[in-house]
Amino acid sequence: MKRAGIVGGLGPESTVDYYQSFIQKYQEGMNSKQTLPELFINSINMYNIFQYISEDRLNDLVEYVGGAARQLEDIGADFVVVSANTPHIVFDDVRKKVTIPMISIVEATYDKADELGLQNVGLLGTKFTMEHDFFKKPFQSGNKKIVTPAQEDQQFIHQRIVDELENGIVKEDTKEAFLSIVNKLIKEERLDGLILGCTELPMILKEGDVDIPLLNTTEIHVDKMVEAVFSD
Missing domain, CATH: 3.40.50.1860 (Rossmann fold)
Structure with a gap:
């Protein structure tokens, strides 16, 4: 073993x-x-x-x-x-x-998205994960679209991850704000899946919170x- x-x-x-x-x-x-x-x-x-x-x-x-x-x-x-x-x-x-x-974790997540047949996915995470292309590359190479929130929303998500989730703090108003950002992204980009690209995000976003599959990277x-x- x-x-x-x-x-x-x-x-x-x-x-x-x-x-x-x-x-x-x-x-x-x-x-x-x-x-x-x-x-x-x-x-x-x-x-x-x-x-x-x-x-x-x-x-x-x-x-x-x-x-x-x-x-x-x-x-x-x-x-x-x-x-x-x-x-x-x-x-x-x-x-x-x-x-x-x-x-x-990136390769494993791509494999899961491919297994589920997802073609147009959103990505949430720290600002570093959303700004850099290391997570996006395999999806783009596999002819899958991957999108991130607007810059202002990225900064907000990052700050709440660092200040709250990284310290084990889960606030309802933060969840509501995250869901507002996500639902806007789903509507505008017609997403068929969402990557929780920070291992703390499953603390606050759960399957069923939105109408598309959540890819829990952890x-x-x-x-x-x-x-x-x-x-x-």
């Missing part, structure tokens, strides 16, 4: 979700509550991530996240995930820092982790 390595702390709330969800899905796969997976978590500082990106210090970002992944490899992880969307800005370079497989990523654990 393979051992997972998780680069966590990005933020702490979603790292807890990864841990709990991974255990639950593993036990379902084993058809037993009397077993637990072996895994390692290397919790790093999400505010360093934001600083490196804001200051355009992407080489430092690669070294920081890549170093965390390498530490997991050194202590025995058989594969590694980075439990957040934003650091995937430099995922291809981070992947080169280890010799074991790394599972991309859940999608964890499903890929479980597949990797049971693979030969």
